Amino acid sequence: MAKNFDVVVIGAGPGGYVAAIRSAQLGLKTAVIEREFWGGVCLNVGCIPSKALIKASSYFKKAQDFFPEMGIEVKDPKINHKKLQDYKRGVCDRMSGGVAQLLKGNKVEQIMGEANFVSKNEIEVSSKSGKEKITAKNFIVATGSRPIEIPGFAFDEKGIMSSTGALAIDKAVKSVAVIGGGYIGLEIGTFLAKIGTEVTVIEAADALLKDVVDKDCVQVVSRKLKKLGVKVVTKAFAKSQKKTSNGYELTYEVDGKPSTIEVEKILVTVGRKPNSDQLNLKGIGIELDKQGCIKVNPQMKTNIEGIYAIGDIAGQPMLAHKASHEGILAAEVIAGQNRVYDAKTVPAVIFVDPEVASVGLTEEECKAQGIEVKVGKFPFGANGKAVSIGETDGFVKIVADKKDHIVKGVHICGPEASNLISEAALAIEMGARLEDIALTIHPHPTLGETMMEAAEATLGHAIHIIQK
Amino acid sequence: MADVEIKLPELGEGVTEGELVSWLVSVGDKVEVDQPLAEMMTDKATVEVPSSKAGVVKELKAEEGDVVPVEQVLLILEESAGSSVPKKEEPKVEAKQEAPKAAAQAAPAQVSASAEVNPPVAESHVLATPSTRRLAREMNVDINQVNGSGLAGRVTRDDVMGQGGGAQATPSKIEAVAPKANIPKPAFKSQQGELENRVALRGIRRKIAENMQLYKQIIPHFSLMDEVNITRLYKMRGDLKAEAEKRGVKITYLPFVMKSIIATCRDGFEMMNASIDDAAGEIVYKNYFNIGFAADTPNGLVVPVIKNADQKSIWEISAEITELATKARAGKLALEDMQGATITITNIGSVGGTYATPIINHPEVAIIGMYKMTDKPILKEGKWRAIKSMNFSCTADHRLIDGAVAARFLTSMLHRLENPARLMLDMY
Numbered sequence: 099m100a101k102n103f104d105v106v107v108i109g110a111g112p113g114g115y116v117a118a119i120r121s122a123q124l125g126l127k128t129a130v131i132e133r134e135f136w137g138g139v140c141l142n143v144g145c146i147p148s149k150a151l152i153k154a155s156s157y158f159k160k161a162q163d164f165f166p167e168m169g170i171e172v173k174d175p176k177i178n179h180k181k182l183q184d185y186k187r188g189v190c191d192r193m194s195g196g197v198a199q200l201l202k203g204n205k206v207e208q209i210m211g212e213a214n215f216v217s218k219n220e221i222e223v224s225s226k227s228g229k230e231k232i233t234a235k236n237f238i239v240a241t242g243s244r245p246i247e248i249p250g251f252a253f254d255e256k257g258i259m260s261s262t263g264a265l266a267i268d269k270a271v272k273s274v275a276v277i278g279g280g281y282i283g284l285e286i287g288t289f290l291a292k293i294g295t296e297v298t299v300i301e302a303a304d305a306l307l308k309d310v311v312d313k314d315c316v317q318v319v320s321r322k323l324k325k326l327g328v329k330v331v332t333k334a335f336a337k338s339q340k341k342t343s344n345g346y347e348l349t350y351e352v353d354g355k356p357s358t359i360e361v362e363k364i365l366v367t368v369g370r371k372p373n374s375d376q377l378n379l380k381g382i383g384i385e386l387d388k389q390g391c392i393k394v395n396p397q398m399k400t401n402i403e404g405i406y407a408i409g410d411i412a413g414q415p416m417l418a419h420k421a422s423h424e425g426i427l428a429a430e431v432i433a434g435q436n437r438v439y440d441a442k443t444v445p446a447v448i449f450v451d452p453e454v455a456s457v458g459l460t461e462e463e464c465k466a467q468g469i470e471v472k473v474g475k476f477p478f479g480a481n482g483k484a485v486s487i488g489e490t491d492g493f494v495k496i497v498a499d500k501k502d503h504i505v506k507g508v509h510i511c512g513p514e515a516s517n518l519i520s521e522a523a524l525a526i527e528m529g530a531r532l533e534d535i536a537l538t539i540h541p542h543p544t545l546g547e548t549m550m551e552a553a554e555a556t557l558g559h560a561i562h563i564i565q566k
Numbered sequence: 567m568a569d570v571e572i573k574l575p576e577l578g579e580g581v582t583e584g585e586l587v588s589w590l591v592s593v594g595d596k597v598e599v600d601q602p603l604a605e606m607m608t609d610k611a612t613v614e615v616p617s618s619k620a621g622v623v624k625e626l627k628a629e630e631g632d633v634v635p636v637e638q639v640l641l642i643l644e645e646s647a648g649s650s651v652p653k654k655e656e657p658k659v660e661a662k663q664e665a666p667k668a669a670a671q672a673a674p675a676q677v678s679a680s681a682e683v684n685p686p687v688a689e690s691h692v693l694a695t696p697s698t699r700r701l702a703r704e705m706n707v708d709i710n711q712v713n714g715s716g717l718a719g720r721v722t723r724d725d726v727m728g729q730g731g732g733a734q735a736t737p738s739k740i741e742a743v744a745p746k747a748n749i750p751k752p753a754f755k756s757q758q759g760e761l762e763n764r765v766a767l768r769g770i771r772r773k774i775a776e777n778m779q780l781y782k783q784i785i786p787h788f789s790l791m792d793e794v795n796i797t798r799l800y801k802m803r804g805d806l807k808a809e810a811e812k813r814g815v816k817i818t819y820l821p822f823v824m825k826s827i828i829a830t831c832r833d834g835f836e837m838m839n840a841s842i843d844d845a846a847g848e849i850v851y852k853n854y855f856n857i858g859f860a861a862d863t864p865n866g867l868v869v870p871v872i873k874n875a876d877q878k879s880i881w882e883i884s885a886e887i888t889e890l891a892t893k894a895r896a897g898k899l900a901l902e903d904m905q906g907a908t909i910t911i912t913n914i915g916s917v918g919g920t921y922a923t924p925i926i927n928h929p930e931v932a933i934i935g936m937y938k939m940t941d942k943p944i945l946k947e948g949k950w951r952a953i954k955s956m957n958f959s960c961t962a963d964h965r966l967i968d969g970a971v972a973a974r975f976l977t978s979m980l981h982r983l984e985n986p987a988r989l990m991l992d993m994y
Binding site: 435437502504527529 | 695700
């Protein structure tokens with residue numbers, strides 16, 4: 099007889115496992131099905147391992163460039179790639195194991211296998227031990243996305259890599275071409291450049307991170323990439339590659355004119371696409387949008403009653419924290435609570451150097467919506483903590499409604515931008531005004547003071563910069 | 567082709583809701599701009615609600631008999647291609663609009679579930695914290711309809727709590743004057759089912775019931791009565807008969823009573839023509855006189871109003887009374903005809919009874935009752951004389967009007983009725 103549950107979550111990434119835990123917390127009999135690893139891409143081949151490697155590379159770079167200035171003498175620092183990979187794996191295992199423990203502790207049944215819908219209320223799970231049928235009153239589809247492949251650059255994860263292969267590099271690589279200058283390409287590109295790889299970024303648009311990030315932030319990042327020796331070719335389209343004895347000869351076109359470069363490896367990071375071609379979703383008639391994401395309403399309901407979709411597969415932005423939020427929402431809706439997706443904003447963070455983080459609207463977006471804005475900026479160069487740790491690039495920029503001073507967007511480029519942005523996200527969700535941030539005492543000496551000063555700057559009277 | 571919500575428009579000054587009497591369209595009907603959509607009963611008048619858009623009726627959002635607050639969605643139109651304005655929408659909203667449509671074929675039950683949901687982020691344009699937004703959702707309050715009391719219109723937790731129970735109308739001026747009382751709604755358990763006949767409490771009857779209960783609850787009433795020798799006025803009216811017939815105007819006692827009230831109020835009794843603004847804690851004295859007169863109609867009690875009665879001649883008032891009374895009996899009174907009274911007269915006595923204790927029409931503070939004229943003997947200077955006598959009552963809001971004040975007012979007013987010459991001196 100088929101197993102039966104109140105809720106079956108398919109996919110144990112940051113959307114799925116969170117949805118499963120919340121379902122169980124609400125007293126629903128819950129199972130979660132995962133085909134690869136607990137915690138999904140995020141914890142195993144995405145967010146978490148990349149952060150371990152990026153931090154390692156920045157320490158390495160500091161040891162070379164900045165330690166001497168601080169009076170720390172380190173002789174000829176080197177990267178032990180095998181050990182770095184061990185470290186990374188240790189981090190991932192610990193996190194992934196933690197997820198499994200949490201699921202267990204919440205009495206969520208964990209099923210390792212590949213799921214496929216047999217009907218609207220039944221799935222078949224194939225695993226090493228065979229096939230089993232599972233029925234449920236509700237399904238939450240949280241199967242995420244995967245890197246997009248481009249023609250002529252099939253992933254082998256050795257020479258031609260997606261992010262997954264790049265995060266598993268366990269020896270020095272002389273040179274890498276990064277196709278796609280989005281946030282994943284730039285994060286990994288920066289990591290590689292810092293550990294000594296020659297990096298060339300091939301970007302189709304006329305600027306990096308175009309329309310994703312505040313323009314001033316991109317400028318700071320571009321400058322730093324240049325300093326790290328990263329070559330950026332814009333308006334460039336990768337056309338083909340040819341295997342050579344040491345790697346690849348990559349041909350790309352700028353304005354129709356072909357050029358070639360010789361590189362050891364190629365990293366393709368042109369985006370991610372939803373895994374909606376799997377699970378037999380089409381067979382049961384789930385509606386998809388043009389991008390192939392599952393269409394959902396603000397309660398994460400699909401067109402089929404009892405089937406919900408969350409996270410990357412349910413549309414942009416493809417971010418782990420959005421997936422988790424939607425996972426909780428879907429579980430609560432299933433439990434009969436009156437919930438709807440009503441977050442005002444989803445913060446975004448990019449772990450390049452310096453870090454970039456943003457929340458809410460950019461100046462341009464405000465203007466497009468007819469909102470008259472007041473904009474203020476405060477540089478990290480004027481912040482004591484930033485100077486003392488030698489991280490003075492970047493700024494905090496606040497965009498507020500000119501009329502009532504309500505904060506519309508915050509864009510940070512600088513040290514720990516990723517940690518600083520949460521205050522801004524809270525400000526926007528609470529409908530805070532510039533004065534609310536300026537009047538909140540921020541502890542000294544911290545990077546967080548820049549937020550208070552940026553609010554003051556937007557009001558026209560920051561203390562630590564000269565404003566006429 | 568976009569769906570547009572047609573909301574119940576403003577139906578008149580101070581009107582916050584209306585009862586849906588009947589739909590004039592049904593789902594699938596093609597509707598032109600200004601075409602009447604429904605009949606609404608509002609504060610004793612029935613009005614037709616015109617459509618502000620053209621399109622095809624997709625969904626009716628209220629049922630006959632429902633009380634619909636102003637600005638609440640009445641129905642959904644699928645807008646005609648020509649009149650639709652393309653709106654820039656976030657993808658989230660698009661998904662929401664499309665998903666339920668698809669679901670309508672697969673699972674009808676799901677549609678109703680998502681229809682209960684209050685607008686999601688893209689439509690929640692008010693300033694409120696995440697927890698307040700959630701509270702509103704849980705209390706089934708549309709946060710967009712809540713008047714924020716905080717800085718820059720911020721909707722606070724208290725604002726949402728104050729809206730509990732789904733009441734979403736924005737408070738109007740009238741509501742500011744009339745504090746909503748908590749009226750219990752006890753059930754009446756049938757004793758002898760077959761000997762009883764249950765009829766829905768609807769329309770004018772429901773409105774009257776609600777109003778009377780509310781006014782009686784707000785106002786501490788007191789009444790006093792007196793009678794007046796109205797012989798002179800009776801004779802005067804007789805003398806005027808020929809002239810009145812020539813003019814085609816029926817002269818009753820009512821305009822004289824109105825003029826007496828106005829003259830007396832101006833002569834030191836302005837509190838009788840005032841209101842209490844409970845919300846503001848203020849007394850509102852009015853330098854204008856709109857006098858309501860209760861009329862008995864086949865549908866029940868209505869109170870048409872003679873506006874600016876102090877600026878009209880008795881001829882004009884008489885003609886207007888006839889006109890309004892005719893309209894009232896035919897059920898054709900416009901809302902405006904019944905609004906804005908500053909003091910009311912009831913002449914229930916023309917039907918029967920010697921005295922009554924009427925209920926004050928809040929936010930007024932007094933109601934004057936006039937009763938049947940009778941022949942009476944009086945003893946004057948040792949001789950019996952026959953006179954025409956009429957009873958009057960004055961019912962007042964004791965919060966504002968002391969007993970002695972009401973007594974002096976009634977005496978002074980009746981003195982003018984007894985001596986029309988005196989009343990003439992007061993004329994402007």
